[in-house]
Amino acid sequence: MELSTLPQQLINGILLGSIYALIALGYTMVYGVLKLINFAHGEVFMMGAYAALFASWALGYTPNNALTGSNPVNLIVMLLASMTFCGLLGVFIERFAYRPLRTQPRIASLITAIGISLFLQYGGQLFLPSSPAPNIDGKVNPFIGNLEVTLAKGAGTSAAAAADIQSKAAVAQKSYDDWKLSHKGADEFNLPADGQALLNVKHDTDRAVRDLKDRGDSGSLKLSVPRGQFIMLVTTVILMGMLTYLVMFTKQGRAMRAVSHDFDAAALMGVNVNGIVTFTFLVGSALAGAGAMMSATFLSGTKIDTFFGMLPGVKAFVAAVLGGIGNIPGAVLGGLLMGVAETLVVWLGYDNYRDAIAFVVLIIVLLVRPGGLLGSSKVEKV
């Protein structure tokens, strides 16, 4: 845990969070119109990653025949393939698994959702390549290298001072080494006073060198983002902009808001509710598809298997609840917070608990503010 790496971690968290936000939007939109937690959403995300994988293979990036060189058009083809496939899958699931149960208690749909999710996870293993888990060939991505931003830092260290620190450290190291040579067999944890003093000096100078490295050689703070992930962030922002336009300024969007406000009243007012529900699943699932394609392509070393969607799905769900489920800006905020929370847990050194943090956050939110950050909790009418 180094304080100076915190800004970089925050940026990593936002990058991760943008993917969570894309998935969370699907949860929140579906919950908005149907009051249903679409448990299978994470698996739609997983199928999106496969769609992107197959698209990349179709474009010629097979494991045995990796094309060299690539252009952004390939990425757009993959993105569209993934979004289209997921959108249609979402619509299909809604039509055949949720719609027949709309008049039943909500638990029935929830159980079907679990069923679909298990079916895609385990049934997918029969048809999809999963062991050894494939990954999208890195050469698909033309945006290699890092974007680096250097931030000036007030208390910078000049080159001369840096050289001075380096040389002091070298001297301290040398004198301690010399002392050790002359005192063979000294117990490192129980040194005589003179040896201890030399060791202390060496520790101090070493720390100074480490600090120097963290600040950068010219006393500045360096942040770096892989170019691909930068493109990912930009695409996410564009998609969210499009969604906002769709929901706020189009007829479809207005109908969607009406349905989410009052399903039955919207139907009475002549809104084609089934059409809107289908449309919501289409849009929400397509966003998950976009997220899947981008995380499978731009996050390095991503392996795809049929459980690919499980953890991102759960975390995105937590993000949706955190922001206030049913609330679109809430999902984005929740997603970003979840991403940051997760990288912070890793930064604090609890790597093993990075998957548990989502549930901890969830339980705390539900206990403290069940409506979420931007949502409002409803009171049951008696």
Added chain:
Amino acid sequence: MTFWQTRLGSIALALVFCFSLDQFALHQNSFIQRLVVLAGLYVTLAVSLNLINGITGQFSIGHAAFYQVGAYTTGSLAGAFFNKAHLPGPAWLILMMFAGAIGASLAGLLVGLPSLRLKGDYLAIVTLGFGEIIRIVVQNQKALGGAYGLTIAPRFQAIWLVWLLAILCISVSRNLLKTAHGLPFLAVREDEVASSAMGVNVTSVKVTAFLIGSAFAGAAGALLAHFEGFISPAMFTMDVSFIIVTMVVLGGTGSITGAALSAVLLFYLPEKMRDLSDLHLSTIVAVGICLVIAVASIKRLMDHFHGEPRKRAGFMAGVVMGAVVLVPILGALLNNFDPLKTSVEGSKLRLVVFAVTLIVLMLLRPQGVFAHHEFSWAWVRKLFRGTVKAPEGVA
């Protein structure tokens, strides 16, 4: 017959059943023994989850967590104290059952508390999350063996105790429903506001349900740990929770009979599937297609025969027969396509079967096979007569 005669008689009957099952299993190979034990444990798990989900109407999908807490509590206790305790096997095992139950019910209290505020799907997610947290925490504890698991020193093959626990769990649930004390639980399921207006303390009812349910799961975990002699976090994943939920839902939420029977069935069927070493993918696809057609036609046409049980049964039989004939033909046809020629291990299909069962069941009979019915002779008689007399004035 007095009350105590009946009571002692039924206890004796339960003991005789358990010990004869024990004797029967002892003469079989270890695979069958394992089946008998795990079936008993799953009956306990399903019936105890039914108490939380079916009877009290909470939606917990993290039951494996309590199972795990029970197993690990007793696992670590056995490591620390078994050699010092100098207890005979069965006594130790019964003691451990209680220890597991206490450990798990403390965990149940912990989960029960958020349930005071949460309903339905939110509670489901919290219980799921809680289960995952416990698993991840255990995975990272070196003292508990981490991801590699924990070996439990004394191994006991007490099949009789496993089934005694299952019977105890069933009778506790049944007793609850037979007395007036069970009604507040059902009332909370039906309407929380109205129950609290009747003086029912909704909070304490929910927490009690969680306590009892998780205690039984914990006891089952203790027996599992001592039967297997080894436990690891991989034995208590989300899938186990989902399987238990499937059992409860398949049986009919709220029906003890349903939960117990479907636990045995859903446990036994996938175990059988391990034997199916190679299945042609084409056959699986054919089964899938036939299933979709069957479900769609049943869903469409069932309403036509509403109130005519004979025609309904005939129609169902027709659909099933049709599917049986269609599957091999379709499978043979599909086998001509290249990608479908590959074969799959039968064991890979286990969870697919669960998934398909869940979906088909929800689409065709959301209330579960037994719905809210319990096994009773009166019910069987009614089923065969096929009609229910409605008193006058009932809408």
Added chain:
Amino acid sequence: MSLLQLDKATIKFGGLIAVNEVTFQLNKGDLFGLIGPNGAGKTTCFNLITGVYRPTSGEILLNGSSICGNPPNQIARLGIARTFQNIRLFKALSVLENVVVGGFLRHKTGLGSALAFLPPAIEETKRLRADAMDLLRIVSLDHVADIRSADLSYGMQRRLEIARAMATQPQLLLLDEPAAGMNPQEKEELNGMVKKIRDEQGMTVLLIEHDMRFVMSLCERIVVLDHGEEIAQGPPSEIRNDPKVIAAYLGEAV
């Protein structure tokens, strides 16, 4: 001392004052009516009394001691039972079982005894079922005791709610629109039934009703609410001729 006393009970939801400084008192054995146009705050008053909401200000006293801040189940224990405007029966339970739930407060044996199916719990169950059957006779539902309560007709469901509330053996029975959706004959029967409950069981009854004829013929004293404010109080004959009440129901004379 009065049985129930509302002293300037007020509740605000955000900016809306749903009930504003309502004050009235019920004596033991009263047959009291609470009327007013839609949205006047009648059901909110019930929710205040039964602890669903906590008043923003003011006091509610039962037998002289404050009951504000108690949760609903505690208030039921103190002796106030209610029915609901939008019927809230335990739908999957039988008619008899619905009423037995109302006997929850009289459980003397513990849960342990029930789980072990010991004689005390069995005896108690028998006793509670017998009590419930008696109550069903009062509301003449004994012939449908084993039917699922969701399958009852509307009027029967309303009567079952009353029986269920009575099973808690309350001192005060709150009935929220008990006659809603009933035909004239059923209303006539209900009228007799409520009087009988008061006279024979000694319960005090406070009821909300829209049907003026029903209220006027049944209640001995009436409070009228409009827009959360109390506009009149008194015996039916006075209320009938009160210009404020007429204005509230029919609008101001032009």
